Amino acid sequence: FVDNATAGCNAVLRSARFAPGDEILVADHGYGAVTKTAQYVAGLAGASVSTVELPFPGITPDAAVVAIEAALTPRTRMLVVDHITSGSSLVLPIAEIAACCHARGVVTLIDGAHAPGMLTLDLPALGVDFYTGNLHKWAMAPRSCAILWAAPERQRDLHPTVISWGYGLGMSAEFDLVGTRDPSPWLAAPDGITFMEELGLDAMRAWNHRLAYDSARALAERWSVLIPAPE
Numbered sequence: 001f002v003d004n005a006t007a008g009c010n011a012v013l014r015s016a017r018f019a020p021g022d023e024i025l026v027a028d029h030g031y032g033a034v035t036k037t038a039q040y041v042a043g044l045a046g047a048s049v050s051t052v053e054l055p056f057p058g059i060t061p062d063a064a065v066v067a068i069e070a071a072l073t074p075r076t077r078m079l080v081v082d083h084i085t086s087g088s089s090l091v092l093p094i095a096e097i098a099a100c101c102h103a104r105g106v107v108t109l110i111d112g113a114h115a116p117g118m119l120t121l122d123l124p125a126l127g128v129d130f131y132t133g134n135l136h137k138w139a140m141a142p143r144s145c146a147i148l149w150a151a152p153e154r155q156r157d158l159h160p161t162v163i164s165w166g167y168g169l170g171m172s173a174e175f176d177l178v179g180t181r182d183p184s185p186w187l188a189a190p191d192g193i194t195f196m197e198e199l200g201l202d203a204m205r206a207w208n209h210r211l212a213y214d215s216a217r218a219l220a221e222r223w224s225v226l227i228p229a230p231e
Helices: 005-015 032-045 061-071 094-103 171-176 184-199 201-223
Strands: 023-027 048-052 076-082 107-111 130-134 146-150
Touching: 005 032, 005 076, 005 107, 005 130, 005 146, 023 032, 023 061, 032 048, 032 076, 048 061, 061 076, 061 094, 076 094, 094 107, 184 201
Parallel strands: 023 048, 023 076, 076 107, 107 130
Antiparallel strands: 130 146
16 A cells, blocks of 8 residues: 555655666656656656657557557666546556567556546556556545555565665565554555445446546537547
């Protein structure tokens, strides 16, 4: 557990070891606080941050993969990208993006701030290195409550931004034991999941999607504009 997705991204970026000339790739639809974290970490190491422009409006999942693949260079060490973009609500094809990056030796950090509860998630199946997501949005937990997941081979070198009594005891212990704080939002997270299961996960997601898309369509018709991405 971490406080929020921004904290999760901070933990990953600040645990990574970049060298002068290395590059962190972010997307122009990324969350601003996370982009600033990448800039901070790159600045300490003499690395750089590059931004890939996702074609918008009119973006498709395939176009997103093509744009990111074209932006990778021999200097790219990590891609930081949203699963659901904060400002534009695009759902990016993370498994395909991760496969493309791994073929080029690029580590993937996925900011899934809005995904848990909204999308069906099988984190190991996505093939990413790191994934963080908030439970206090669609997953019905109180704030502030989020998860940070790391592939098993990435856990040894991952540390929280606060080093405390859990240091050296493994990823879960390190992130649990970081000094005095209120764990009640995390303790309440299972009840949020139980509540979603009582509603019916598939039915809840279908209802939310239909409500959001029908609203978007109504606004687009009223304003005489096109919806800028596929449903």
